Amino acid sequence: MIVAENKPFHDILGLIEDAKKILIVGCGGCVAVCLSGGEKEVGVLASALRMSRKKEGNPLETVEVTLPRQCDPEYMDMLKGYVKEDIDCILSLGCGVGVQFIAERFSKWVIPAQNTKFAGGTIAHGIWEERCGLCGECILYKTGGICPIIRCSKSLLNGPCGGSQNGKCEVDKNLDCGWQLIYDRMKKFGKLDLLLKIEPPKDWSKSRDGGPRKVVREDVKIS
Amino acid sequence: MTTKTESKLEKLLARGEFVISGEIGPPKHAGPEGIVKHAENLKKYIDAANITDNQTAIVRMSSIAAAFHVLRSGLEPVIQITCRDRNRIGIQSDLLGAYSLGMRNVLCLSGDHQSFGNHPTAKNVYDIDSIQEIKLVKDMRDSRKFLCGEEIKQNEPRYFIGGVANPFADPLEFRVARLEKKINAGADFIQTQAIFDMGRFEKWMEMVRKRGLHERTNIIAGLIPLKSHKAARYMQKFVSGMLVPDEIVYRLEKAKEPQKEGVELCVEQIKHLKQIEGIKGVHIMAVAWEEIIPTIVEKAGLFPRPSL
Ligand code: SF4
Ligand code: SF4
Numbered sequence: 001m002i003v004a005e006n007k008p009f010h011d012i013l014g015l016i017e018d019a020k021k022i023l024i025v026g027c028g029g030c031v032a033v034c035l036s037g038g039e040k041e042v043g044v045l046a047s048a049l050r051m052s053r054k055k056e057g058n059p060l061e062t063v064e065v066t067l068p069r070q071c072d073p074e075y076m077d078m079l080k081g082y083v084k085e086d087i088d089c090i091l092s093l094g095c096g097v098g099v100q101f102i103a104e105r106f107s108k109w110v111i112p113a114q115n116t117k118f119a120g121g122t123i124a125h126g127i128w129e130e131r132c133g134l135c136g137e138c139i140l141y142k143t144g145g146i147c148p149i150i151r152c153s154k155s156l157l158n159g160p161c162g163g164s165q166n167g168k169c170e171v172d173k174n175l176d177c178g179w180q181l182i183y184d185r186m187k188k189f190g191k192l193d194l195l196l197k198i199e200p201p202k203d204w205s206k207s208r209d210g211g212p213r214k215v216v217r218e219d220v221k222i223s
Numbered sequence: 224m225t226t227k228t229e230s231k232l233e234k235l236l237a238r239g240e241f242v243i244s245g246e247i248g249p250p251k252h253a254g255p256e257g258i259v260k261h262a263e264n265l266k267k268y269i270d271a272a273n274i275t276d277n278q279t280a281i282v283r284m285s286s287i288a289a290a291f292h293v294l295r296s297g298l299e300p301v302i303q304i305t306c307r308d309r310n311r312i313g314i315q316s317d318l319l320g321a322y323s324l325g326m327r328n329v330l331c332l333s334g335d336h337q338s339f340g341n342h343p344t345a346k347n348v349y350d351i352d353s354i355q356e357i358k359l360v361k362d363m364r365d366s367r368k369f370l371c372g373e374e375i376k377q378n379e380p381r382y383f384i385g386g387v388a389n390p391f392a393d394p395l396e397f398r399v400a401r402l403e404k405k406i407n408a409g410a411d412f413i414q415t416q417a418i419f420d421m422g423r424f425e426k427w428m429e430m431v432r433k434r435g436l437h438e439r440t441n442i443i444a445g446l447i448p449l450k451s452h453k454a455a456r457y458m459q460k461f462v463s464g465m466l467v468p469d470e471i472v473y474r475l476e477k478a479k480e481p482q483k484e485g486v487e488l489c490v491e492q493i494k495h496l497k498q499i500e501g502i503k504g505v506h507i508m509a510v511a512w513e514e515i516i517p518t519i520v521e522k523a524g525l526f527p528r529p530s531l
Pocket of ligand 2: 155171176177
């Protein structure tokens with residue numbers, strides 16, 4: 001899933017300081033799963049903002065709604081009834097995609113309440129980790145299911161570098177060296193010989209380096 | 224003996240000389256005087272000098288530009304090209320440019336992560352890695368091709384290609400396999416990480432010899448002369464990829480004249496390394512203590528240096 005984290009509360013306050021009435025939009029997708037932008041978080045943020053503004057003597061009115069997903073035009077339709085004249089701005093708790101879908105659809109000022117972090121998963125309650133760099137051409141079949149692009153700090157394809165010691169990365173003693181993990185796994189599966197092949201330079205044009213990407217599926221298109 | 228390049232380092236190695244290289248770190252400003260001085264002081268005592276490439280990710284004069292001053296001063300440079308700051312286009316372009324200025328040796332390395340340097344918020348490149356870089360330099364030389372496969376129609380750059388190896392990083396068994404990968408990619412010489420733990424180094428060399436790798440490349444042992452026990456302790460604790468045994472720290476701590484002791488230790492290491500089968504020379508990294516190199520070389524009985 002896309003993992004996101006709320007911006008610092010004071011930053012959000014600053015971003016809406018000119019508004020009297022705001023629409024706060026949550027998302028029931030990834031950000032609800034990672035406990036940062038679902039219905040519950042919308043409610044908590046809304047009341048915190050109202051309280052803080054009340055203390056300042058500058059009360060804030062909030063309207064709250066959580067869509068099943070913000071990255072889908074179909075659900076965006078559900079928002080129509082809420083985007084009224086008197087709404088000064090929309091605060092989205094979706095990931096960066098949700099914020100942009102709202103901006104594309106409505107002519108209202110939209111503000112992100114979240115910092116969209118990475119594609120990852122839950123490690124334990126309250127801990128999420130990055131797993132995929134969205135490179136556009138997955139090579140996990142070569143590395144035992146461990147991603148060198150995102151789990152090696154240098155994205156090496158022929159690692160590990162000389163900074164790998166005791167299983168940890170040179171960048172941080174608390175960070176596993178992605179290449180040690182790959183090595184251990186390949187060894188376990190008796191596939192170390194695969195690591196001896198020189199992995200050629202990657203085609204980064206399939207990644208963000210090739211410009212904004214698009215997927216078109218003729219088989220599911222409704223024309 | 225035929226050589227592939229015009230590199231002096233290659234020629235000396237081909238002749239069976241025990242080579243000595245040093246290291247010169249370019250300055251954090253645009254003046255060449257300091258580099259020229261170092262080069263002039265060292266040129267009689269070492270056969271070549273690595274010119275570091277924004278070492279530890281701290282901005283300095285570029286390796287190639289500094290190497291040009293070194294070359295003009297009469298010392299053979301080994302330029303360094305890390306994968307951190309340039310993509311495949313920049314790397315190939317710099318290889319052409321540096322060769323046109325007279326550079327004949329290149330050391331390919333991934334480079335310290337930018338989080339260690341003075342611009343930790345920089346974007347890193349790592350478009351290709353060090354093994355891919357070695358292969359790229361070799362293909363430019365031996366197949367006269369750019370990475371994309373396009374032919375280099377004339378004046379292909381013919382570098383003597385170096386890589387690095389760290390016998391002290393993990394996993395130990397894979398370190399030798401990865402060295403082989405570098406040799407297969409085209410590394411003509413290999414400089415090792417600075418050696419303090421001689422036991423581990425010898426174990427690694429044994430594994431290297433078992434695979435016959437010492438006959439397929441020139442292994443040059445890395446050394447750092449120590450000025451004090453504090454320097455030793457610092458490297459032991461804070462520098463990733465280094466192993467500094469406690470006994471070395473104690474030895475310097477107890478010494479009345481730690482600098483002298485550091486020189487002594489380095490000379491002992493050189494004499495020892497010279498006896499190890501498969502070691503073709505030493506690489507002395509006395510950064511910020513370059514002036515000690517002549518003393519070490521003389522004491523190790525390696526002066527005067529051979530000429531071509
Ligand atoms: S190889 Fe690419 S697609 Fe596969 S996990 Fe890594 S970044 Fe994601
Ligand atoms: S220590 Fe491991 S994870 Fe860190 S940069 Fe080196 S190879 Fe990558």
